[in-house]
Amino acid sequence: xxxxxxxxxxxxxxxxxxxxxxxxxxxxxxxxxxxxxxxxxxxxxxxxxxxxxxxxxxxxxxxxxxxxxxxxxxxxxxxxxxxxxxxxxxxxxxxxxxxxxxxxxxxxxxxxxxxxxxxxxxxxxxxxxxxxxxxxxxxxxxxxxxxxxxxxxxxxxxxxxxxxxxxxxxxxxxxxxxxxxxxxxxxxxxxxxxxxxxxxxxxxxxxxxxxxxxxxxxxxxxxxxxxxxxxxxxxxxxxxxxxxxxxxxxxxxxxxxxxxxxxxxxxxxxxxxxxxxxxxxxxxxxxxxxxxxxxxxxxxxxxxxxxxxxxxxxxxxxxxxxxxxxxxxxxxxxxxxxxxxxxxxxxxxxxxxxxxxxxxxxxxxxxxxxxxxxxxxxxxxxxxxxxxxxxxxxxxxxxxxxxxxxxxxxxxxxxxxxxxxxxxxxxxxxxxxxxxxxxxxxxxxxxxxxxxxxxxxxxxxxxxxxxxxx
Amino acid sequence: xxxxxxxxxxxxxxxxxxxxxxxxxxxxxxxxxxxxxxxxxxxxxxxxxxxxxxxxxxxxxxxxxxxxxxxxxxxxxxxxxxxxxxxxxxxxxxxxxxxxxxxxxxxxxxxxxxxxxxxxxxxxxxxxxxxxxxxxxxxxxxxxxxxxxxxxxxxxxxxxxxxxxxxxxxxxxxxxxxxxxxxxxxxxxxxxxxxxxxxxxxxxxxxxxxxxxxxxxxxxxxxxxxxxxxxxxxxxxxxxxxxxxxxxxxxxxxxxxxxxxxxxxxxxxxxxxxxxxxxxxxxxxxxxxxxxxxxxxxxxxxxxxxxxxxxxxxxxxxxxxxxxxxxxxxxxxxxxxxxxxxxxxxxxxxxxxxxxxxxxxxxxxxxxxxxxxxxxxxxxxxxxxxxxxxxxxxxxxxxxxxxxxxxxxxxxxxxxxxxxxxxxxxxxxxxxxxxxxxxxxxxxxxxxxxxxxxxxxxxxxxxxxxxxxx
Numbered sequence: 030x031x032x033x034x035x036x037x038x039x040x041x042x043x044x045x046x047x048x049x050x051x052x053x054x055x056x057x058x059x060x061x062x063x064x065x066x067x068x069x070x071x072x073x074x075x076x077x078x079x080x081x082x083x084x085x086x087x088x089x090x091x092x093x094x095x096x097x098x099x100x101x102x103x104x105x106x107x108x109x110x111x112x113x114x115x116x117x118x119x120x121x122x123x124x125x126x127x128x129x130x131x132x133x134x135x136x137x138x139x140x141x142x143x144x145x146x147x148x149x150x151x152x153x154x155x156x157x158x159x160x161x162x163x164x165x166x167x168x169x170x171x172x173x174x175x176x177x178x179x180x181x182x183x184x185x186x187x188x189x190x191x192x193x194x195x196x197x198x199x200x201x202x203x204x205x206x207x208x209x210x211x212x213x214x215x216x217x218x219x220x221x222x223x224x225x226x227x228x229x230x231x232x233x234x235x236x237x238x239x240x241x242x243x244x245x246x247x248x249x250x251x252x253x254x255x256x257x258x259x260x261x262x263x264x265x266x267x268x269x270x271x272x273x274x275x276x277x278x279x280x281x282x283x284x285x286x287x288x289x290x291x292x293x294x295x296x297x298x299x300x301x302x303x304x305x306x307x308x309x310x311x312x313x314x315x316x317x318x319x320x321x322x323x324x325x326x327x328x329x330x331x332x333x334x335x336x337x338x339x340x341x342x343x344x345x346x347x348x349x350x351x352x353x354x355x356x357x358x359x360x361x362x363x364x365x366x367x368x369x370x371x372x373x374x375x376x377x378x379x380x381x382x383x384x385x386x387x388x389x390x391x392x393x394x395x396x397x398x399x400x401x402x403x404x405x406x407x408x409x410x411x412x413x414x415x416x417x418x419x420x421x422x423x424x425x426x427x428x429x430x431x432x433x434x435x436x437x438x439x440x441x442x443x444x445x446x447x448x449x450x451x452x453x454x455x456x457x458x459x460x461x462x463x464x465x466x467x468x469x470x471x472x473x474x475x476x477x478x479x480x481x482x483x484x485x486x487x488x489x490x491x492x493x494x495x496x497x498x499x
Numbered sequence: 500x501x502x503x504x505x506x507x508x509x510x511x512x513x514x515x516x517x518x519x520x521x522x523x524x525x526x527x528x529x530x531x532x533x534x535x536x537x538x539x540x541x542x543x544x545x546x547x548x549x550x551x552x553x554x555x556x557x558x559x560x561x562x563x564x565x566x567x568x569x570x571x572x573x574x575x576x577x578x579x580x581x582x583x584x585x586x587x588x589x590x591x592x593x594x595x596x597x598x599x600x601x602x603x604x605x606x607x608x609x610x611x612x613x614x615x616x617x618x619x620x621x622x623x624x625x626x627x628x629x630x631x632x633x634x635x636x637x638x639x640x641x642x643x644x645x646x647x648x649x650x651x652x653x654x655x656x657x658x659x660x661x662x663x664x665x666x667x668x669x670x671x672x673x674x675x676x677x678x679x680x681x682x683x684x685x686x687x688x689x690x691x692x693x694x695x696x697x698x699x700x701x702x703x704x705x706x707x708x709x710x711x712x713x714x715x716x717x718x719x720x721x722x723x724x725x726x727x728x729x730x731x732x733x734x735x736x737x738x739x740x741x742x743x744x745x746x747x748x749x750x751x752x753x754x755x756x757x758x759x760x761x762x763x764x765x766x767x768x769x770x771x772x773x774x775x776x777x778x779x780x781x782x783x784x785x786x787x788x789x790x791x792x793x794x795x796x797x798x799x800x801x802x803x804x805x806x807x808x809x810x811x812x813x814x815x816x817x818x819x820x821x822x823x824x825x826x827x828x829x830x831x832x833x834x835x836x837x838x839x840x841x842x843x844x845x846x847x848x849x850x851x852x853x854x855x856x857x858x859x860x861x862x863x864x865x866x867x868x869x870x871x872x873x874x875x876x877x878x879x880x881x882x883x884x885x886x887x888x889x890x891x892x893x894x895x896x897x898x899x900x901x902x903x904x905x906x907x908x909x910x911x912x913x914x915x916x917x918x919x920x921x922x923x924x925x926x927x928x929x930x931x932x933x934x935x936x937x938x939x940x941x942x943x944x945x946x947x948x949x950x951x952x953x954x955x956x957x958x959x960x961x962x963x964x965x966x967x968x969x
Binding site: 038039040041042043044045046142143144205210211212213214215229231275280281282283284285286287288289291292295296298299302304368369371385386455467468474475476477 | 508509510511512513514515516612613614675680681682683684685699701745750751752753754755756757758759761762765766768769772774838839841855856925937938944945946947
């Protein structure tokens with residue numbers, strides 16, 4: 030907005046666009062789009078795109094990866110270009126200030142220092158905001174073709190390391206001044222699988238005409254919300270970007286003021302000493318490798334595998350790469366309560382080895398139910414509440430897969446479960462706090478507060494998949 | 500505020516305390532306090548405290564440090580308890596995406612992973628907020644006795660590693676629920692001297708009676724503002740905590756909306772690849788050590804030295820420790836412009852080796868003027884503007900010392916200098932942006948946005964040392 034100081038007076042901007050929450054809410058309420066009318070039409074279109082593309086994902090021995098090699102000394106897995114990502118070892122110590130909270134372990138981890146762009150272009154049609162989404166294949170997704178953001182680009186994508194075709198619509202995100210910035214924030218990925226990885230989550234609104242290319246479609250937030258009731262249709266990157274939309278609802282108050290929420294979180298982050306350092310993959314205790322996989326001694330957690338991919342519409346038509354494949358389905362849930370008429374979610378301060386700042390707020394429950402019985406990891410206080418919830422208490426449920434470019438069949442069941450005082454008291458155990466979705470929305474303007482699992486559930490709220498404010 | 504759900508209805512809190520900015524402004528406008536009337540009286544009181552204490556700081560050979568030793572292989576300097584801090588080596592690569600912005604160097608660095616508490620207790624007297632400050636000796640301060648926060652405690656202080664006396668008033672900060680949280684946020688220290696160091700900056704308001712102990716006094720923000728015109732009276736920890744006070748002024752707008760400011764900063768943080776890794780101090784290129792100091796080959800930047808301290812009122816009466824001693828006076832300045840009647844500061848996105856998230860917003864100018872001519876480090880575009888400013892353009896100036904517990908005679912000249920379009924255009928060079936003090940205030944509720952040098956200048960604004968909104 031800043032012009033040079035010439036003859037024209039300087040115009041100041043309002044600090045906040047006060048119309049935005051209302052416009053986002055209108056889009057979330059719009060279950061029919063201007064371009065693809067309803068969910069059935071979106072599903073049919075997505076099916077058509079899937080038929081139009083040929084792709085094939087095949088497991089191969091790690092030794093047959095093309096362009097990737099295992100370092101003879103460290104055992105680290107890396108691409109010959111030095112780009113993309115590496116698989117290394119991580120040594121993690123988490124010390125929460127008590128013997129019960131002390132843990133030390135080693136594991137393989139994905140190291141990808143560069144910042145990728147996840148960007149959604151939005152535009153009003155007939156006064157309603159629509160998002161430009163792409164039917165995009167990711168090799169690790171159980172349903173390979175899902176709805177991705179307008180742009181999903183690693184730094185390598187747009188600087189040419191892929192030797193691939195240019196990324197459509199990237200120009201709007203490399204120069205946000207072409208449109209109006211709705212959100213632009215660095216957010217973490219899974220702290221258990223990625224070391225210190227961040228992506229730039231962007232939403233840019235444009236007025237100009239933007240013709241959708243093949244594989245792209247305009248959908249309202251409400252349409253995305255309907256699709257979030259289906260398993261594995263809306264990909265993880267779309268979910269995290271939409272969680273960063275500045276959706277907020279006028280609330281009469283909250284159980285804790287924003288200052289108290291920040292103070293609680295600061296205390297939690299101070300309480301934990303999280304020390305994570307890269308070590309040679311070959312040195313990781315309890316993990317070993319063979320021709321087909323790098324795996325845990327007891328086949329727990331995940332394995333590192335290799336795939337060969339053929340696709341006709343990706344930047345590169347054929348490639349091979351390692352992926353991390355979790356062994357079991359995870360469980361992710363927010364416990365919800367209406368407190369004095371205002372919905373609150375029970376967040377949990379979590380230390381994960383891959384977080385840049387040690388601790389982020391996660392959902393109430395985030396775990397793979399089988400493991401705590403095996404490895405002694407903490408059993409969530411709220412696991413039974415979620416597992417045993419009566420159907421009428423389940424406000425949201427679906428199975429969603431995580432980042433399909435790095436993870437293979439990484440699926441979680443996501444739930445929002447309503448509870449009462451006897452199950453989830455207003456004074457929760459240490460490490461938990463009741464906050465409103467709007468408070469989390471304010472925090473999501475900033476990075477490293479809300480983890481990616483919680484962001485998927487917030488995307489379900491922001492898109493009206495679950496309506497908390499009836 | 501959350502009680503158990505009993506018979507009483509649950510009371511929600513407003514998310515924001517809307518009375519707070521006004522109450523902080525009233526305190527900044529109050530130049531006379533309830534307890535010590537004016538600056539002369541504070542100065543007299545501080546002089547009295549200085550006379551009441553005996554302390555002696557003496558340089559000693561590094562080899563004569565008591566309890567500290569140099570590791571025979573790494574050369575790292577550490578305390579035998581494994582606590583406090585260590586002096587190690589740091590290898591830093593900063594890549595801003597262009598050959599001009601690429602730098603690589605090695606240096607000694609202070610490593611102190613634990614989170615300290617810097618806390619100020621505030622309380623209304625006659626309706627005006629006063630801060631409880633302490634006359635405290637720090638061995639590295641050029642004026643050893645300065646006004647520190649109510650509590651200035653490392654983790655070692657309050658867990659007993661010092662074997663020292665308990666820290667007065669600490670209970671208010673270990674249990675913020677005893678009062679009302681005004682601010683509670685983790686903020687960085689100097690990225691050139693500390694590796695990934697953060698402190699918990701807290702302001703807690705109480706209603707109850709709090710008798711000031713010897714060495715403590717209640718001052719209004721306005722009294723602190725007056726003292727900030729004097730050199731080396733208000734210590735660095737007090738300045739950073741007061742910068743985090745949620746002071747804001749109703750402004751008709753800003754040159755850039757908050758969303759644009761965040762987007763600009765996200766782009767800057769994405770643009771820089773900052774890789775910093777600890778290395779053995781003995782391996783640091785261009786640095787060497789003798790009996791008295793670890794110093795740069797050309798005596799640039801700083802040296803690591805040792806001091807022996809005797810004090811009668813500290814937790815421990817006698818100790819010795821290493822300190823980092825900068826060679827020259829630094830220069831820190833914000834360039835200020837009134838834009839359409841609203842004051843704006845020109846912030847600079849800075850990559851420093853010790854930052855946890857690579858990049859923070861610093862003042863317009865932050866450098867030691869001599870070095871860029873010697874070592875080729877970037878010369879600030881705005882250095883001449885600051886050095887040559889006419890006296891009527893200088894809205895604030897003083898010399899302040901930095902953290903006296905780790906740094907010896909680390910002094911900077913701090914300035915706020917008003918400029919016009921010809922000197923500082925509305926469209927500044929890459930890496931700079933015009934933001935309002937209130938916008939910076941909003942960012943300071945969160946960590947890792949605004950660096951410690953900028954926070955000293957914001958403390959001068961928040962305390963009314965410089966009035967920008969006449």
